[in-house]
Amino acid sequence: METTSYRIDGHDVHEHVLTVPLDHTGAADGSLEIFAREFVRDGGQRRPRLVWFQGGPGNRANRPDAIGGWLDRALEDYRVVLLDQRGTGLSAPADRQSLAEIGDGAAQAEYLTHFRADSIVADAELLRQALGEDRWTVLGQSYGGFLATAYLSRAPHGLREVLITAGLPALTGPADDVYRLTFERTARRNAEFAARYPMDVGTIRTVADHLRATEELLPTGEPLSVRRFLQVGIQLGSSSGFDGLHYLLEDPFTTVRGTRRLRERFLREVGSVVSFAANPLYAVMHETIYAQGPLSGGATAWAADRVRRSLPEFSVDAEQPLLTGEHIFPWQFEEDPALVPLREAAEILAAKEDFSPLYDVEALAANEVPVAAAIYHDDMFVPRETSLATAEAISGIRTLVTNEYQHDGIRADGRNLLDRLLTVLRR
Structure with missing residues (x-):
């Protein structure tokens, strides 16, 4: 892994670039470079890491021009890693220009089958190991919560705790x-x-x-x-x-x-x-x-x-x-x-009819990782009904169900929301 560092407003910022397989199963050749930007507040060098999973799919991680909101609150307890999910930001961006280099539509589609939650979780696990972190915390917003749920299904051994805002997915069904x-x-x-x-x-x-x-x-x-x-x-x-x-x-x-x-x-x-x-x-x-x-x-x-x-x-x-x-x-x-x-x-x-499952219902039922999830009563994008059903399926999860926010609660009131979610998690 290659790392470049600089300072900004009382924080060390480390930009990490890690090479990962295109196909984590080994069935296809090729590799990608994954990018993550880590913020460490002065005095926080010994704090555990939290990795942020942005909503999407297909959106790069935040590019904060000021440290405020949820990030400011998170840095009180953690070193924060903003991961560009593969295909976004500086992590092998996939668009009409780069995908044209892959080949025709069939080649592009085959390539993009490796850009789902299972692959993103596997990238995150390799990054965690490269950073020398025994276990870390995940904070996932919207699709980021889908990724966190897949993480709980696939690699719970890498997780210290999980925080989800507006992002509990339906585990089965069309x-x-x-x-x-x-x-x-x-x-x-x-x-x-x-x-x-x-x-x-x-x-x-x-x-x-x-x-x-x-x-x-x-x-x-x-x-x-x-x-x-x-x-x-x-x-x-x-x-x-x-x-x-x-x-x-x-x-x-x-x-x-x-x-x-x-x-x-x-x-x-x-x-x-x-x-x-x-x-x-x-x-x-x-x-x-x-x-x-x-x-x-x-x-x-x-x-x-x-x-x-x-x-x-x-x-x-x-x-x-x-x-x-x-x-x-x-x-x-x-x-x-x-x-x-x-x-x-x-x-x-x-x-495509044969996409592989993303979630393991049995693993979620046996979950031992502390999990807290904010569910918004009137969420237009991630329905309350499916979120509550999934919460019932995850052992030990604690929920904050509220009508105070729309889907972007983490953006609108991030510091307060994250503080409340951490209180729910640790009570």
């Missing part, structure tokens, strides 16, 4: 079951948004009608479709999302030579929400996080799209179309320039 719950919660958030900002409901309808009749181009050059515009609803799932969406919708139109057009600012802001240029792996791999072969009913086969088509209130042709949430659809690989080159790989992954 992705459709999860998406029915997320669409239900998204419809509820649409209604709550409409109750707070009734004037914006008409604006959404007016913009949708305008896009049906008039071609408008995003700053990246492609037409903005109605169905893609409706994806701004991803903001409904965050603590400040209602206000952010209201500001987005407050003045979308202008007049150009007597013709009504969408403002350039509006198009730029919509584009920043709906584009996957910054994290294409999120879109490509999203449904694979629910894929477990026979345990999940085989191929995911675009489950979110299938469930949406069964819900007329989410039809793009509805008189008042509802905004969508954390859902990936096959047509995005036709409309988003960052995803178009990855369409074949995404189709192959969606059709």
Whole structure:
């Protein structure tokens, strides 16, 4: 392992680069470089390590420009390791440029089968060993909680304790079951948004009608479709999302030579929400996080799209179309320039029936690692119902169930939330 160090505001920062196998089973050749950035507060050199698992999939670890929130609280008790999960950040980033070097869509899909939770956990274990840490603490947010649950299933011997926020996954069952719950919660958030900002409901309808009749181009050059515009609803799932969406919708139109057009600012802001240029792996791999072969009913086969088509209130042709949430659809690989080159790989992954299981129900039932999990009553992305069912399946887990937060509680109130979760864990 190679390490580079520097100082920042009373902290030592160590940047670690570790070479790991592409395939931890040894069935395929190749290797990757995994990157992690470690923060050590002055006086904390002897503290145990905590590794942070970012939400996603396909999102790099935090790049803090100031040490605050949950990180500041964690550094009181731990050395903190921010791991770029493979395929993100500086850990063998996977995007349309790098994947083009792999080969055609089939080669890309085969390569990406090694970028799921089982491989990320195995990377983390090699990093822990390289750092000389006997056992460490995991803090996982959203998909990071899925990774933590896989870690408990696969390598509990490497864990001192586990903290999860908004991230207890369904252990079995098809992705459709999860998406029915997320669409239900998204419809509820649409209604709550409409109750707070009734004037914006008409604006959404007016913009949708305008896009049906008039071609408008995003700053990246492609037409903005109605169905893609409706994806701004991803903001409904965050603590400040209602206000952010209201500001987005407050003045979308202008007049150009007597013709009504969408403002350039509006198009730029919509584009920043709906584009996957910054994290294409999120879109490509999203449904694979629910894929477990026979345990999940085989191929995911675009489950979110299938469930949406069964819900007329989410039809793009509805008189008042509802905004969508954390859902990936096959047509995005036709409309988003960052995803178009990855369409074949995404189709192959969606059709794959034999993904291996990610979680070991028996191992979780016999768990001896201290675990605490925050579950949000109104979470739009990770349903309360599946989270509570999984909590019942993990021996010894302690839960903090609250309606105080949306999915991004760790971002909105990180110091307080982590402090409360540590209190739950240690009581």
